[in-house]
Amino acid sequence: MSSVQRHPLAPSDLAMLDGVLRRAGFHQHVDLDDQESLRLAATFLVRRFQAGITRADTLLAELQGRNGPRTPRQLETANLERWENEGGAPRRSSEITCYTGARRLP
Numbered sequence: 001m002s003s004v005q006r007h008p009l010a011p012s013d014l015a016m017l018d019g020v021l022r023r024a025g026f027h028q029h030v031d032l033d034d035q036e037s038l039r040l041a042a043t044f045l046v047r048r049f050q051a052g053i054t055r056a057d058t059l060l061a062e063l064q065g066r067n068g069p070r071t072p073r074q075l076e077t078a079n080l081e082r083w084e085n086e087g088g089a090p091r092r093s094s095e096i097t098c099y100t101g102a103r104r105l106p
Contacts, residue, residue: 013049017049020059020060020063024064024071024072025073041063041071044068048063
């Protein structure tokens with residue numbers, strides 16, 4: 001018999017863990033390629049919750065700091081940073097326009 005005790009999760013616990021997954025970038029409709037990373041993230045969160053870490057912010061921080069696949073939000077942020085470092089969107093020349101009031105229609 002295992003020395004680790006498994007405690008059943010209440011519906012409110014599952015809702016909180018689902019919220020953590022959503023904040024990490026996992027959405028309800030996950031691509032087939034992402035199902036394994038979702039499963040690993042959910043398993044990690046359940047184990048940490050059962051180990052006594054019950055605050056959503058702490059669980060999110062631990063999920064993002066774990067050794068393993070990065071969360072979709074981390075990948076999204078890394079892609080955005082790389083895009084910005086490579087030049088990002090072209091800059092628009094801004095024009096200053098002076099608004100003097102509403103025009104009267106003839």
